[in-house]
Amino acid sequence: MPNPLAYLVLAIWPIVTVALFRRLPVEQALILSMLVGYLFLPEPPALFDLPLIPPLTKHNIPALAAFACCLWMYGIRGSLLPQSIVGKVLLLLFVFSPMLTVLTNPEVIFFGQIGLPGLGIKDAIALPLQQFLLILPFLMARQFLSGGGAQRDLLKAFVVWGLVYSVLMLIEVRLSPQLNMWVYGYYQHLFAQAIRDDGFRPVVFLYHGLWVAFFCMTAAVSALAMWRQDGGKRKIGYLLGGVYLAVVLVLAKSLGSLIFFVALAPCVLLLGRITQIKMAILIGALAVAYPILKGADLIPQDKLLERVASIDETRADSLRFRFDNENVLLERAYLKPVFGWGSWGRNQILDPVTGEQLTVSDGRWVIVIGVYGWVGFLAEFGLLLLPLILLWREAVVDRDGKVSAYIAPLSLLLAINMFDLLPNASITPLTWLLAGALMGHAEALRSARLARGGLNALRWQSIL
Numbered sequence: 363m364p365n366p367l368a369y370l371v372l373a374i375w376p377i378v379t380v381a382l383f384r385r386l387p388v389e390q391a392l393i394l395s396m397l398v399g400y401l402f403l404p405e406p407p408a409l410f411d412l413p414l415i416p417p418l419t420k421h422n423i424p425a426l427a428a429f430a431c432c433l434w435m436y437g438i439r440g441s442l443l444p445q446s447i448v449g450k451v452l453l454l455l456f457v458f459s460p461m462l463t464v465l466t467n468p469e470v471i472f473f474g475q476i477g478l479p480g481l482g483i484k485d486a487i488a489l490p491l492q493q494f495l496l497i498l499p500f501l502m503a504r505q506f507l508s509g510g511g512a513q514r515d516l517l518k519a520f521v522v523w524g525l526v527y528s529v530l531m532l533i534e535v536r537l538s539p540q541l542n543m544w545v546y547g548y549y550q551h552l553f554a555q556a557i558r559d560d561g562f563r564p565v566v567f568l569y570h571g572l573w574v575a576f577f578c579m580t581a582a583v584s585a586l587a588m589w590r591q592d593g594g595k596r597k598i599g600y601l602l603g604g605v606y607l608a609v610v611l612v613l614a615k616s617l618g619s620l621i622f623f624v625a626l627a628p629c630v631l632l633l634g635r636i637t638q639i640k641m642a643i644l645i646g647a648l649a650v651a652y653p654i655l656k657g658a659d660l661i662p663q664d665k666l667l668e669r670v671a672s673i674d675e676t677r678a679d680s681l682r683f684r685f686d687n688e689n690v691l692l693e694r695a696y697l698k699p700v701f702g703w704g705s706w707g708r709n710q711i712l713d714p715v716t717g718e719q720l721t722v723s724d725g726r727w728v729i730v731i732g733v734y735g736w737v738g739f740l741a742e743f744g745l746l747l748l749p750l751i752l753l754w755r756e757a758v759v760d761r762d763g764k765v766s767a768y769i770a771p772l773s774l775l776l777a778i779n780m781f782d783l784l785p786n787a788s789i790t791p792l793t794w795l796l797a798g799a800l801m802g803h804a805e806a807l808r809s810a811r812l813a814r815g816g817l818n819a820l821r822w823q824s825i826l
Contacts, residue, residue, distance in 0.1 A: 364408040365547030372408060372423055375399055379427035388436055389512040392428055393519050396499055396791050399424030401527060401577070404542065405550040405569050414484060416492040421791055425498040432502055439505045445805045449748055455741035456497060460489035463701040463734055467708065474714020481704045489705065499791045500745070503798025508806045510766030513799055514592075517584045517768055521603055524581020527566060528610045531574060534564035535613050542567055558615040572786055575616030579623045580775055580792075582607035587630045587771035617677055618785065622778050630771050638770035639754045642777035646747040649780040653727050653739065657692060684785060687722050695732045702735035709733050726783035746780050746797050749773075752804035759811065769803055772796055 379399075382391040403420035410418040418426075443450045464481040471478050507516065530541055539556045542565065543549050551570050556563045563571030585604030589597055611623055629638055655661050663685050671678035690711060695702065703709040709732030711721045723729045730739045750773050757765050776796045782788050 363548055364404060368404040368408040368546040368548075369410075371403060372410065372418070372420065375403060375423055376427035376430070379424065379431055383428075383431040383435055388432065388506050389509070389515055390519075392432070392502055392506055393512075393516055393795070395428045395431075396424050396795055397519055397523055400568075400791055401523060402567050404546040404567065407548070408546060414487060416488055416495060422495040422498070425495060425502070425791055429498050429502060432506065436506075442501050444504070444748075444801060445808070446748070446752070449745070449801070452741050452744045452748065453497070455737060456745060457490055457493045459701065459737045459741060460493060460704075460734060461486050463704045463738070464489065466698065466701050467704040471708055473712040473717075476712050476714060476717040478706050478708050478712075481706075485705060497745075497794060499794040500798035500801070503795045504802040504805070506802075507795070507799035508802025510768060510803070513766050513768040513772055513803065514588075516795075516799060517588055517771065520581045520584035521588060521600065521607075524578060524584070524607055525603060527574075527581070528578065528607060530566045531564040531578065531610055531614060534566060535562060538562045539565040539571070541565075561613075561615065563615045571614065572616055572618070573788055573790070575611060575614040575619035576622075576779075576782060576788055577792075578607060578611045578614055579619040579626075582611055582623055583626045583630055583771060583775060586627055587768070590631060591767045591771075617674070618782065622782070626774050626778060629774055633770075635765065635767065635770045636754070636757050639750065639757055639773050642770075642773035643747075643750045643754055645774075645777035646750050646780045649727075649777075649784060650740075650743045650747055652784050653692075653731060656688065657696075681785075683722075684724050688725065688728050690721055691723060691728045691732055695728070695735070698735060700735045701737055702731065702733045704733060724787065725785055726787040726789050729787055743780065743783075746776065746793070749797050749800035749804055750777060752808070753800055756804050756807040756811070765807060766803060769800060772800060776800060 379391075379395045382395050385391075386394070399420060403423070406417070406419050408419070412418065416422070443453055464486040467481045469480050471480075507513065534541060539549070539553070539562060545567075550568075551565065556565055556571050558571075564574050565571050566574055568574050568577070582604050585600050585607055589600035589604060592600065608623060608627075611620055629641055633641065652661070667678050667682055667685070670681050691709065694709060694711065697703075707719065709729075710719050710723070712718065713720055723732065727739060727743070730742055734741075753765075753769055753773060757769075776793070779788065779793050779796070
């Protein structure tokens with residue numbers, strides 16, 4: 363169980379956030395409050411579970427505190443909703459479609475002798491509130507991180523804090539994942555999953571070693587992007603930092619994140635801005651299309667398993683386990699395809715005698731479809747994909763060089779995070795922070811373009 367320090371740091375984080383906002387520009391304060399909170403605050407079960415509201419954890423306490431500071435010090439800049447009609451619809455569906463999930467799930471369901479409750483008024487309040495807390499980083503980043511300078515700050519923060527985190531990662535590579543136990547008094551996941559080959563995967567203060575490796579990959583790609591875009595004395599430092607972080611990523615023993623780095627590094631270093639954004643849209647579109655292809659039995663699972671087995675049989679077994687569970691959970695999701703089964707584990711399969719959960723939900727996509735249905739899935743993944751499409755539109759018509767040079771690598775990082783949501787539930791406040799920053803930049807570019815008299819260009823802009 364978490365020790366008193368775990369609850370103390372969660373409780374005082376709003377005070378830390380206020381101090382950041384009083385001392386730093388709003389862009390840097392927002393980035394640091396969200397990023398440092400994500401990296402160093404304790405994972406659940408360290409949380410505050412208050413009546414009628416979702417549990418307050420490291421994933422929403424920093425967002426709530428930052429949102430309060432933004433309201434108090436800067437107010438709301440314009441509408442909280444995106445400018446485009448599609449963006450407005452997706453955001454409203456994301457927050458409020460769980461109410462329809464509740465309305466379509468009033469019945470108790472049974473697995474043999476085991477029953478799960480139907481959804482009621484409390485759920486109709488708690489689930490939309492939970493969605494609102496999840497989307498808060500997106501809303502704030504859209505308003506305050508829309509400028510090119512803020513996006514440079516975001517990439518730089520990934521690099522700096524990636525270097526800081528790498529020291530803790532190396533400690534756990536050598537000594538095994540112990541930092542969370544030493545500091546907060548508990549281990550946040552299954553220790554066996556941190557054992558890989560003859561060594562250990564670092565976990566530090568995140569949920570799983572896969573999350574740590576993904577952040578290390580993000581920091582390494584960001585360093586290479588900064589090396590390409592930035593000049594001055596620190597240029598060589600970014601290159602050395604990127605190489606060092608790539609070495610740490612290898613030591614983190616996560617094949618998926620390593621493949622992502624190998625795929626993104628050449629794109630960031632060699633491709634032009636528009637080509638990078640096109641690549642990001644392609645990756646994001648594949649993530650959105652995967653469940654449809656999966657349902658139509660168009661995913662070559664056997665060939666993928668054979669290919670992975672030729673590299674590592676253990677990883678092939680892990681992938682086979684994921685595929686098997688996806689198939690079972692997708693079949694259950696099809697029983698309530700529109701708005702899903704809702705909370706309380708109703709989307710899972712339980713043992714009819716013991717009540718033990720027999721299925722495992724790894725991918726974010728299958729979790730969302732099971733809980734909130736296809737409406738919830740399209741709303742969530744659509745909100746992540748839409749900024750990439752809007753940025754591509756603005757980059758194509760950008761004749762005055764107004765598009766930030768940093769949006770291309772950030773677009774690739776957002777897209778690869780979307781792709782990682784297929785095998786993992788690795789959506790974090792940083793995911794929404796990236797999406798909001800890119801959405802805000804695209805909207806700022808569109809507003810500037812229309813102000814220059816480009817109202818007749820790209821007539822489909824009224825929809826997107």
